[in-house]
Amino acid sequence: MSTFAVVIPARYASERLPGKPLRHIAGKLLLQHVFERAMESEASEVIVATDDSRIRQAAEAFGARVCMTGSHHRSGTERLEEVSRLQNWAGDRVVVNLQGDEPLMPPGLINQCAALLHSAGVAMATLASPVTSVEDFNDPNVVKVIVDSNDDAIYFSRAAIPYSRSPRTDELAIRTALHHHGIYAYRATVLQQIVAAPRSPLEESEQLEQLRAIEMGIRIRVGRPARRPGPGVDTEADLAKVERLIASSVLSQKFVT
Numbered sequence: 001m002s003t004f005a006v007v008i009p010a011r012y013a014s015e016r017l018p019g020k021p022l023r024h025i026a027g028k029l030l031l032q033h034v035f036e037r038a039m040e041s042e043a044s045e046v047i048v049a050t051d052d053s054r055i056r057q058a059a060e061a062f063g064a065r066v067c068m069t070g071s072h073h074r075s076g077t078e079r080l081e082e083v084s085r086l087q088n089w090a091g092d093r094v095v096v097n098l099q100g101d102e103p104l105m106p107p108g109l110i111n112q113c114a115a116l117l118h119s120a121g122v123a124m125a126t127l128a129s130p131v132t133s134v135e136d137f138n139d140p141n142v143v144k145v146i147v148d149s150n151d152d153a154i155y156f157s158r159a160a161i162p163y164s165r166s167p168r169t170d171e172l173a174i175r176t177a178l179h180h181h182g183i184y185a186y187r188a189t190v191l192q193q194i195v196a197a198p199r200s201p202l203e204e205s206e207q208l209e210q211l212r213a214i215e216m217g218i219r220i221r222v223g224r225p226a227r228r229p230g231p232g233v234d235t236e237a238d239l240a241k242v243e244r245l246i247a248s249s250v251l252s253q254k255f256v257t
Contacts, residue, residue, distance in 0.1 A: 003044040004094035004114040004185070007067075007083050008034055009076035010059075011100075012052040016234050021055050021100050023239060026246040030233060031055065032062045033103030033246070040107035043096065043114075049083045074199075075209040077184075081195040084188040091189035099182040103242060104230025112223055113185045122221040124213055125185040126153070128178035129228045134170075136179060141234070143180040143208060145222060153220040156180060156208050178222065181229055184210070190218065 010031055014020040021031035031048065038046040048059045051071040059066050067086055073079045080097050089095070096114050098105060109127060116125035128145050136142045140158040148154055155161065164173040186194075194213055202211040213220060233239055 004042075004096055005087075005089070006038040006041065006043040006046045006096045006098050006110060007080045008038060008046070008048045008098050008100050009079040010048055010050045010052075010055050011079075012050075012055060014234075017236065017239070020233065021050075022058055023233075025103065025233075025239060025243045029058060029062070030103055030239075031059060031064075031100055034098060034100050034105070035059070035062065035064050037103065037105050037107055038098055038110060041110035042107075043110065047083060047087075048100075049079045051079075077186075077191065077209050078195050080186075081191040084191055089188045091187065091192075093188040095186055095188055095191060097184040097186070099232065101233040102182055102229065103233065104245065105181075105183060106225075106227060106229060109181075109183065109225045109227075109229055112225060113183050116221045116223050117185050117187065119221060121219060122152075123187065123190045123218050124210075125221045125223060126210070127181045127183055127223050127225050127229075129181065129225060131174050131177045131179050134174065137174050137177060144177045145180045146177060147222050151222050151224075153210075153214065153222050155214065156206070156210055158206055158208070178224070181225070182232055183229075194218070 010021040012019055023030050048064045048066045049069050050056055051069050056066045067083045069079050069082045076097050094114050094117050113125055113127055131137050138160050143156055144161050145156045146154045146161055162173050162176055164170045197216055200212045200215040202215055230245055233242055
């Protein structure tokens, strides 16, 4: 596999869980769990990107390399693009955006996402698994993606897509949708293109930054992971759930290998 970098964007001011990167789970900071998953991947370098001195201090204390970025960024993509410029990465450098609230992302899936950029013409990549329940299909907090025959993304949405016009096709709609996971791979030059473009109408409506790339005509290859990553952390309930999973004896087999 060609070399790639992992950047973990981490901000303190989470709306639903303030100070989220510095919350403790099973004796470690949430951010430290994410960093350790990245370090277990095949990445040639792992960088925590933040604008907060508290996060910087904590990350450096557990051995992470930190890049301080501006406080004006509205998305992880924008923060990654600044990191790529500060690091003077070449345009073809593969960069993986591992969100700072994904402590149960298996290292193998980080490798898989990066490897998707080996295909000709693929400028951006992500991962998604089959939707497993009607509840998830209808849940706006579960982002859905539908793909074409080449596994390139057609659309991402918080809505239940594709829409079923008949009860007879409900099951087909659920089987067609994929549950999007919070990880992306780009080449540095694509990061620059996305950030240089204005926020798009679809992005503004759904509050999904990847829709800007879709509207720009950028191909996003969607890989299906061999195993689902564990849940991310957005709420207090998520924190408790992840802590139970980490404490369980099956964690190493189920999530982080």
